[in-house]
Amino acid sequence: MTVTLADVAARAQVSPATVSRVLNGNYPVAASTRERVLKAVDELDYVLNGPASALAAATSDLVGILVNDIADPFFGIMASAIQAEIGGPGGRAGGERLAVVCNTGGSPERELTYLTLLQRQRAAAVVLTGGAIEDAPHKAAMDAKLRKLADAGTRVVLCGRPPAPETGAIALTFDNRGGGQELTEHLIGLGHRRLGYIAGPQERTTTRHRLEGHRAALAAHGIEEDPRWTVHGRYDRRSGYEATLELLRRDASLTAVVAANDSVALGACAALRDSGLRIPQDVSVAGFDDLPFSIDAVPALTTVRLPLTEAGARAGRIAMGREEPPPGGIASVRGELMVRGSAAAPRD
């Protein structure tokens, strides 16, 4: 029924070994022979059996990409960049690798399960994006898993994730703390003293680091933080909307709202507008990430740009062994403050 290497070999009057060699392009094969084989391949419409190759050669052309949610442009952009670099068709790299995108939805179990699944596939490399979950047992399990993957020859790269020392994983970490601090300092510089903060979910490194940066900025300027000024939520618009309403309820005198990311910021803007407050005249708003839509918000969002595309591309190249890992296997990627219209000096 299905055409196999042997069929091609028979038709081209050569041995299966030769066909394999023509197809894999290593090992010398006489031009005339190669041609005959290629012709047979074409005539029979032969397609290599991936699993069989993978088994025999003990290699795989699958690369895993772990994301929280691929529908979120934050992850989509990184995934796209990684994918472009791992060299699917059209990519520079020779091999034609396939990207396996795994939506963990932020769930520890799924994260682990996906890693096992990728290990089962003997993935050539795995790139983990997004913040890590701060739960000791889970972190230990993850580290063990990453270690095992690395030991099995799978290149592991963390993109926008804190390093995992001793696991053999290369880390490209976003400087969320620094970015958060710079952003809040900008607001303080504008004259704000009462700033609400909409944080992401608890127990996530990204959430904690951004919040720490924010607090460091407050502390550096001698601003005492009111616990009521911080609300935790999810990294989405809806959450931003609700959290903002909550903040307003707790302290209507807030002059600025700093959001965990741009989506949350957009939700905050909507909530403020719905509450009859003008941005930035009544309340300033700031986001984080600088996703493409942030510049189209009105007023445009003041935020911290994370070089998602660049970082993803670099992670992809490192995963493919096409770029030298950073010294020590760890690199910190800085964000850049984007000053735009959503934040201005407070009225009073």
Add this chain to the structure above:
Amino acid sequence: MTVTLADVAARAQVSPATVSRVLNGNYPVAASTRERVLKAVDELDYVLNGPASALAAATSDLVGILVNDIADPFFGIMASAIQAEIGGPGGRAGGERLAVVCNTGGSPERELTYLTLLQRQRAAAVVLTGGAIEDAPHKAAMDAKLRKLADAGTRVVLCGRPPAPETGAIALTFDNRGGGQELTEHLIGLGHRRLGYIAGPQERTTTRHRLEGHRAALAAHGIEEDPRWTVHGRYDRRSGYEATLELLRRDASLTAVVAANDSVALGACAALRDSGLRIPQDVSVAGFDDLPFSIDAVPALTTVRLPLTEAGARAGRIAMGREEPPPGGIASVRGELMVRGSAAAPRD
């Protein structure tokens, strides 16, 4: 070095066959034996070899998803929905399948190459999203490929793509024409008579259908279209910005701009604002797709909502054989007009 089934078998004092059966959970195995095997698996930290299973069983747990660009939420949302349904860890379906996301970038060659790669992996199913390219030779090549995939037992589903009769592929088509028509009729109803149209790239079914809908609406209301009112571009913000400037240059009396999609519409808004025009007082703007950010534009975008999540989920279920395909293998998915602030009656 690496642990194999045989190692587990030896340790559990059973045959490899038994271990395999325990792991695959078909075939009866005595509880005590199963336990012994599981214990050995655990102790040896054994992970099944995917390629080997795939080869032996002639099945695969890979599902391909073809998208233009996963960084674009339009595709990201569909991919996410599909992925949730094909039953990775946490999914309802028993099997743990991995989603292979392929970025074609709209290139015909890559589309075809990726299909071959998926065929090589003996993918369990393939879902193609986004519009098709209208080039006869390419369409023929695609159809032949899809046919071959289907014949090989791979379930093929088209999500938001025109049907490909005779290929065995199930099609969930978006009614772009109907949506386009409804949208433009809404604008005409508001009193617009001079409408600019920013179309997507030529030779794409999506582009053509939306444009046809627009023109049908104009025709239905006896509005003669000026050829200068249509500009083609890409499906991105930048393109929308430039095209709008071009439209304004060609005919500054336009009272409305209809964009190929929401991203283009956002670019159009920016261009209009930068030209000193107010939305919607001076010029109305309309988009298409209703991506999440569209509601946060100011004013919120009037657009046509496409049920991306629902369609993706349905495509995923059909791909998994978990839902009956629509009668005839073809279903048309309608969009819904979202009337918001970016379109209003023209001044004059």
Add this chain to the structure above:
DNA sequence: CTCTACATAGAAAGCGCTTGCTGTCACGCT
């Protein structure tokens, strides 16, 4: 004109798993 060396091609041994078929018991009927 023989000898060595190189360039190709083939034979065959797996890679690690699944599964049809063949036992082997133990049990419950008659």
Add this chain to the structure above:
DNA sequence: AGCGTGACAGCAAGCGCTTTCTATGTAGAG
């Protein structure tokens, strides 16, 4: 006591490819 009948477990034959090692033909080298 004899035997059909399940319920398990094992044997062994692949699945389709890669790759090591070996064989062969040919071309310079001496």
